[in-house]
Amino acid sequence: MTRLFISLYRYFKAHKAVFYCILVVSALVFGYFATKIRFEENIAALLPKTEKSSDCDIAFGDIRVKDKIFLQILSRSGNMTPEEIGASMDEFLEMLVSRDEKGLIANTFNRIDTDDIMNIVYYGMGALPNHIDESYYPVIDSLLTEETFDDIASGNMKSKLTDLGGYTLVDGHIFSSDSTVALAFITPAFSSYDTWRGTYLEGLMTRCVKEYEAAHPDCEILFHGVLIEGVFNSRQIKKDIYWTVGISLLLICFIICFCFKSKSTLLHIVLPIAYGTIFALAIMYWVKGVMSFMAIGIGALIMGAALSYCLHVLTHHKFVDDVETVIKEQTRPVCLGCLTTVGAFSGLLFTTSDLLKDFGLFGTLMLLGTTFFVLAFLPQFFTEGPAEKNEKAFRVINKINSYPLDRNKPVVILMAVISLITIIESRNVQFDNDLNNIGYKEPVFVRSENIYNEKVNGNWYCQYYAAHASDLDSAIIYNRALNAKLDSLKGIGAIHSYSGVDGILIPFEEQQRNIDAWKEFWTPERVSRTFNLLKKEAAEYDWSSTGFDIPETFKLMAESDYEPQSLYDAGVVPEALLCNFVENNEDGWMVFTGVLLDRSKLYELNDEICATPHVIVLDPFYYTGDMVEIAHRDFNIVLLISSIFVFLVLLLSFRSLAVAIIAFLPMGLSWYIVQGIMYIFGIQFNLVNIMISTFIFGIGVDYSIFVMDGLISNARYKTHRLLICHKAAIFFSGVTLLIVTGSLIFATHPAIYSVGISTIIGMTSSILITYALQPMLFRLLLKSDYLRKKALRIK
Amino acid sequence: MKKIIAIIAAALCALTMNAQDSAQIISKIEKANSSSRTVRENFSEVMTPADKSLKQKKREGVFEYKPDYFRMDYTNNDLFLIENNVMTLKNGAATQKFDLTKNLMMKGLSNTLMYAFQGQLTKLAVEQNADITASRDGNFYLVTLKAKKKAPRGYSQIVVYYRVSDCMINSMRMDEFTGASTYYSIAK
Numbered sequence: 001m002t003r004l005f006i007s008l009y010r011y012f013k014a015h016k017a018v019f020y021c022i023l024v025v026s027a028l029v030f031g032y033f034a035t036k037i038r039f040e041e042n043i044a045a046l047l048p049k050t051e052k053s054s055d056c057d058i059a060f061g062d063i064r065v066k067d068k069i070f071l072q073i074l075s076r077s078g079n080m081t082p083e084e085i086g087a088s089m090d091e092f093l094e095m096l097v098s099r100d101e102k103g104l105i106a107n108t109f110n111r112i113d114t115d116d117i118m119n120i121v122y123y124g125m126g127a128l129p130n131h132i133d134e135s136y137y138p139v140i141d142s143l144l145t146e147e148t149f150d151d152i153a154s155g156n157m158k159s160k161l162t163d164l165g166g167y168t169l170v171d172g173h174i175f176s177s178d179s180t181v182a183l184a185f186i187t188p189a190f191s192s193y194d195t196w197r198g199t200y201l202e203g204l205m206t207r208c209v210k211e212y213e214a215a216h217p218d219c220e221i222l223f224h225g226v227l228i229e230g231v232f233n234s235r236q237i238k239k240d241i242y243w244t245v246g247i248s249l250l251l252i253c254f255i256i257c258f259c260f261k262s263k264s265t266l267l268h269i270v271l272p273i274a275y276g277t278i279f280a281l282a283i284m285y286w287v288k289g290v291m292s293f294m295a296i297g298i299g300a301l302i303m304g305a306a307l308s309y310c311l312h313v314l315t316h317h318k319f320v321d322d323v324e325t326v327i328k329e330q331t332r333p334v335c336l337g338c339l340t341t342v343g344a345f346s347g348l349l350f351t352t353s354d355l356l357k358d359f360g361l362f363g364t365l366m367l368l369g370t371t372f373f374v375l376a377f378l379p380q381f382f383t384e385g386p387a388e389k390n391e392k393a394f395r396v397i398n399k400i401n402s403y404p405l406d407r408n409k410p411v412v413i414l415m416a417v418i419s420l421i422t423i424i425e426s427r428n429v430q431f432d433n434d435l436n437n438i439g440y441k442e443p444v445f446v447r448s449e450n451i452y453n454e455k456v457n458g459n460w461y462c463q464y465y466a467a468h469a470s471d472l473d474s475a476i477i478y479n480r481a482l483n484a485k486l487d488s489l490k491g492i493g494a495i496h497s498y499s500g501v502d503g504i505l506i507p508f509e510e511q512q513r514n515i516d517a518w519k520e521f522w523t524p525e526r527v528s529r530t531f532n533l534l535k536k537e538a539a540e541y542d543w544s545s546t547g548f549d550i551p552e553t554f555k556l557m558a559e560s561d562y563e564p565q566s567l568y569d570a571g572v573v574p575e576a577l578l579c580n581f582v583e584n585n586e587d588g589w590m591v592f593t594g595v596l597l598d599r600s601k602l603y604e605l606n607d608e609i610c611a612t613p614h615v616i617v618l619d620p621f622y623y624t625g626d627m628v629e630i631a632h633r634d635f636n637i638v639l640l641i642s643s644i645f646v647f648l649v650l651l652l653s654f655r656s657l658a659v660a661i662i663a664f665l666p667m668g669l670s671w672y673i674v675q676g677i678m679y680i681f682g683i684q685f686n687l688v689n690i691m692i693s694t695f696i697f698g699i700g701v702d703y704s705i706f707v708m709d710g711l712i713s714n715a716r717y718k719t720h721r722l723l724i725c726h727k728a729a730i731f732f733s734g735v736t737l738l739i740v741t742g743s744l745i746f747a748t749h750p751a752i753y754s755v756g757i758s759t760i761i762g763m764t765s766s767i768l769i770t771y772a773l774q775p776m777l778f779r780l781l782l783k784s785d786y787l788r789k790k791a792l793r794i795k
Numbered sequence: 796m797k798k799i800i801a802i803i804a805a806a807l808c809a810l811t812m813n814a815q816d817s818a819q820i821i822s823k824i825e826k827a828n829s830s831s832r833t834v835r836e837n838f839s840e841v842m843t844p845a846d847k848s849l850k851q852k853k854r855e856g857v858f859e860y861k862p863d864y865f866r867m868d869y870t871n872n873d874l875f876l877i878e879n880n881v882m883t884l885k886n887g888a889a890t891q892k893f894d895l896t897k898n899l900m901m902k903g904l905s906n907t908l909m910y911a912f913q914g915q916l917t918k919l920a921v922e923q924n925a926d927i928t929a930s931r932d933g934n935f936y937l938v939t940l941k942a943k944k945k946a947p948r949g950y951s952q953i954v955v956y957y958r959v960s961d962c963m964i965n966s967m968r969m970d971e972f973t974g975a976s977t978y979y980s981i982a983k
Binding site: 113115116118119121122123125126549552553556557559560561570571572574 | 844845846893894897898899900901903944945946947948972973974975
């Protein structure tokens with residue numbers, strides 16, 4: 001390998017035109033295809049189906065009810081009347097819809113009009129018997145008395161039509177039950193997984209809110225929903241990455257320029273990483289065409305690993321004038337480091353998670369591309385002769401590096417004790433498989449959710465379920481079974497309450513039974529008796545002034561013929577309201593039921609409720625919980641395979657079992673130390689930050705390979721030069737990576753923050769083990785003549 | 796025996812011919828009313844409540860219609876207007892507007908009046924879920940629509956007379972299941 005790169009160096013040096021041609025053309029080709037790759041921002045879409053979700057084969061992207069946006073208006077001072085708040089809601093919605101030039105809003109629903117009520121009455125007149133269960137007739141019969149009719153006529157038994165569970169109606173507007181918050185439901189004309197349109201709609205709504213609130217200071221307007229959450233999540237990821245990684249890169253540039261005393265050093269660092277990145281993206285485009293945006297974000301860590309190879313070569317050149325010597329001394333450890341790091345990353349390719357696969361493939365390709373550039377192209381930019389550097393800075397670095405940490409007994413003992421404790425505790429580390437906990441929620445979003453939960457749901461958690469079938473009548477039948485299950489759960493206090501359309505969407509067969517029961521109940525004698533009672537009340541309370549002949553209407557209703565009808569097809573319920581209860585999409589028909597329950601019992605209740613045939617939870621994360629568990633199990637297996645691969649490579653390279661074990665130590669130990677420290681500080685692993693463990697492996701083994709190479713050179717040639725070079729490069733690499741990863745702890749997004757914390761812990765332990773334990777153990781190894789000869793390959 | 800067969804055959808023929816006549820009359824009326832012209836005529840209206848002890852309500856005025864437009868201006872300033880899918884009802888001082896794309900009850904009422912006045916008989920029969928028959932009665936065509944089943948809303952029967960000369964509406968009686976009825980008479 002060394003001979004290959006030296007040959008390449010000599011050839012390119014003699015044929016500069018060929019060198020620049022190959023460099024520029026390859027960069028252009030990779031760059032072009034890199035720009036064509038598409039990024040996926042929805043984490044649930046990147047997890048494969050499991051047996052649980054495959055049973056129903058539902059594509060959550062097609063379910064529209066989950067996309068609904070909840071809009072709320074309330075008075076800041078509490079002085080606005082409900083009528084004024086209702087009118088504000090009308091005005092705001094009108095403003096919002098009028099500015100929706102792209103047609104992103106399918107419909108809005110915030111009131112029940114006179115038209116809607118008339119439609120319900122109209123429908124009811126023609127279908128009332130269909131909805132009365134036969135079990136109600138004994139109760140109805142008991143109410144057919146003069147006293148009851150008197151009470152109704154005199155207004156004592158006023159209809160409770162305005163009380164609708166957690167809602168109420170004020171002047172036709174939908175409010176929370178305490179009439180303080182006006183509510184509206186906005187249905188987008190696209191899926192919540194379409195983050196581009198979602199971002200646009202959120203932007204439009206935010207602008208309208210700001211404008212309306214400025215003109216009406218007492219109005220507070222809030223909104224939330226799955227779609228809005230996705231937009232905020234995506235925005236925060238980008239913001240955090242731009243700021244944290246951006247600022248930390250500026251700091252690193254300053255340090256590099258200061259220490260290397262050459263502006264071209266920055267170019268020498270950026271070029272290989274940029275080349276590696278576009279190479280990786282181009283291959284990803286050819287292989288997959290799409291990749292996770294989150295994998296790119298976490299990929300900033302991979303850039304750190306790639307950066308360390310650049311720094312090793314550049315730093316070495318500061319100590320060695322001859323470029324061929326730099327290549328000769330760097331090729332082996334750089335290639336070995338690349339191979340073992342790639343081995344760590346490529347293990348992720350064997351997981352079942354697209355997110356982890358994307359990260360593994362991207363990492364692998366990027367490292368390969370960068371390493372090739374560093375060894376084949378970068379040396380062409382070096383000048384022969386002494387390289388300029390900040391002597392004072394390098395002296396300080398060398399002084400730090402030369403501190404004999406491995407000979408400081410208290411430090412070594414402390415490290416050993418910490419290692420032991422954390423290794424023991426590592427098996428207790430928790431894995432959080434709830435993807436909801438690694439999402440970001442904007443404070444204003446949380447406020448909106450909290451108000452809705454308090455005012456409408458009574459602080460209970462609301463979970464929606466869907467009964468599904470290929471036709472509506474079957475879906476209604478399955479919904480019946482679901483409601484029976486919910487009824488029994490409510491009876492034992494397992495759930496607080498549920499609301500659905502069980503009472504108004506009735507299967508045709510049951511409607512016919514109800515119609516037959518109606519016919520049987522209204523005998524001529526009963527009709528005549530009731531008719532006479534109504535006539536008496538009509539005369540007493542002057543019902544003729546209403547324009548309706550109520551007694552005659554009743555008689556007509558009692559004696560008419562009825563047949564089963566579809567409320568859905570009757571067009572009686574406004575579409576904007578109906579879509580909350582029934583949906584028809586490519587997967588068939590769904591009938592929804594909302595359940596208020598204790599969130600702490602969510603998962604076991606979901607399992608129990610979904611045991612009902614043809615019922616699913618309207619929460620893709622319920623199904624991804626399994627997927628995340630699978631990803632976690634996959635990962636442990638992959639970690640083992642990667643470890644074996646890395647160890648074998650070390651063994652083949654160093655050709656000494658003892659040396660291979662010592663070189664493997666930072667990688668092996670640091671992983672357990674990370675887990676132990678995370679458990680002690682109560683930090684959980686999740687799908688996102690567990691990916692960085694591969695990075696810690698990669699860095700750990702890189703550092704240990706370079707230090708081991710330096711230690712072997714020390715022992716063989718009795719010179720510290722190589723170790724000094726390697727340690728200086730490790731210093732720069734460590735500092736830059738700690739700055740980049742350390743900056744992530746300033747991120748607001750929980751997933752990005754968790755990556756920062758776990759990476760700092762992992763990297764620090766890797767460096768300390770490499771600087772302290774590894775030299776100490778190598779020194780012990782050299783005391784054995786046999787092992788010394790094996791390690792130094794002395795015959 | 797031969798006489799009996801002949802009588803049965805004659806009766807069947809008569810039935811068939813009547814059915815053919817009925818369909819022909821309906822088709823003729825629909826065709827005559829299919830143009831886009833505007834029609835404007837005087838009319839009178841009598842509403843009889845189900846309770847026969849109560850007084851009838853009588854009004855008169857001018858009606859006007861063209862495709863997708865129907866207006867009844869009463870001499871007492873009441874108004875019934877259907878335009879651009881909006882129904883406007885003015886009764887005395889109160890004016891109500893109904894969005895016919897949303898309000899099913901009013902849409903049914905407006906369709907019934909429009910179809911009957913404009914001679915769109917097939918659509919009227921579908922709207923009312925009624926059986927339709929037509930026959931000649933002197934200088935008029937008598938069209939009868941009878942509800943297929945008893946229902947708590949809508950009309951049990953609608954009887955419309957169209958002039959043979961021009962197939963325009965002459966009079967209409969709309970009987971509700973409750974026993975109330977409304978009678979329109981058009982003065983030429």
